[in-house]
Amino acid sequence: MQTMSGLLGELAPEQRERLRALGREVAFEAGARIFEEGSTADRFWILHTGTATLDMHVPGHRNVVIDNVRHGELLGWHWMFPPYVWTLGSEAASPVRALEFDAHSVLVLCDEDQGLGLALTRAVAAVIGERLQRSRNRLIDLFGPYAPHSRI
Numbered sequence: 001m002q003t004m005s006g007l008l009g010e011l012a013p014e015q016r017e018r019l020r021a022l023g024r025e026v027a028f029e030a031g032a033r034i035f036e037e038g039s040t041a042d043r044f045w046i047l048h049t050g051t052a053t054l055d056m057h058v059p060g061h062r063n064v065v066i067d068n069v070r071h072g073e074l075l076g077w078h079w080m081f082p083p084y085v086w087t088l089g090s091e092a093a094s095p096v097r098a099l100e101f102d103a104h105s106v107l108v109l110c111d112e113d114q115g116l117g118l119a120l121t122r123a124v125a126a127v128i129g130e131r132l133q134r135s136r137n138r139l140i141d142l143f144g145p146y147a148p149h150s151r152i
Contacts, residue, residue: 006046006071006072006073006074007046007072007073007074007123007124008046008072009072010119010122010123010126011116011120011123012119015113015115015116015119018109018113018116019101019106019109019116019120020099022101022102022106022109023046023099023100024100025097025098025099025100026045026097026098026099026100027095027096027097027098028050028052028092028095028096028098029092030050030092030093030094030095031091031092032091032092032096033089033090033091034075034090034091034092034096035076035086035089035090036086036089037055037056037057037086037087037088037089038085038086039085039086040084040085040086041076041078041079041084041085041086041103042079042084042102042103042104043076043079043100043101043102043103044074044075044076044077044079044100044101044103044106045074045075045076045099045100045101046072046073046074046075046098046099046101047069047070047071047072047073047075047096047097047098048071048097048098048099049071049095049096049097050071050092050093050094050095050096050097050098051068051069051070051092051093051094051096052068052069052075052090052091052092052093053065053066053067053068053069053090053091053093054066054067054068054069054088054089054090054131054135055088055089055091056087056088056089057089063089064142065138066088066135066138066139067131067134067135067138068093069090073127074123074124074127075090075098076090077124077127077128077131079103079106079107080103080107080124084103106120
């Protein structure tokens with residue numbers, strides 16, 4: 001078995017296997033929309049290969065790419081917390097292969113195995129913190145006082 005990195009690597013081996021059993025392999029072609037800002041967050045992905053962008057709608061402009069998600073990383077965390085709505089959109093920047101999880105099934109597993117639920121919540125919280133910092137830095141680059149206006 002390969003070494004786990006990213007979100008799955010934060011879980012104990014038995015927790016990792018219980019979670020992986022709920023996943024299914026999926027693929028997205030480059031340019032495919034994975035989810036839309038404002039839609040229901042009812043699933044999430046752990047990327048095996050490729051890159052997905054996280055973008056936000058800016059009125060009067062094209063969607064602005066805020067971050068990139070890569071191999072081993074979690075794509076989507078809004079499924080874990082009410083109101084279960086995506087605050088960003090996502091697109092496959094290159095062909096993506098990923099493990100997709102149904103949020104409801106994972107939340108039921110977390111209720112049944114509270115140790116796994118706590119470990120997963122902590123791992124997702126770490127992802128959220130990192131993404132918020134990366135998003136903040138990207139927004140400063142895009143819209144800060146020295147940002148070139150042609151980049152919008």
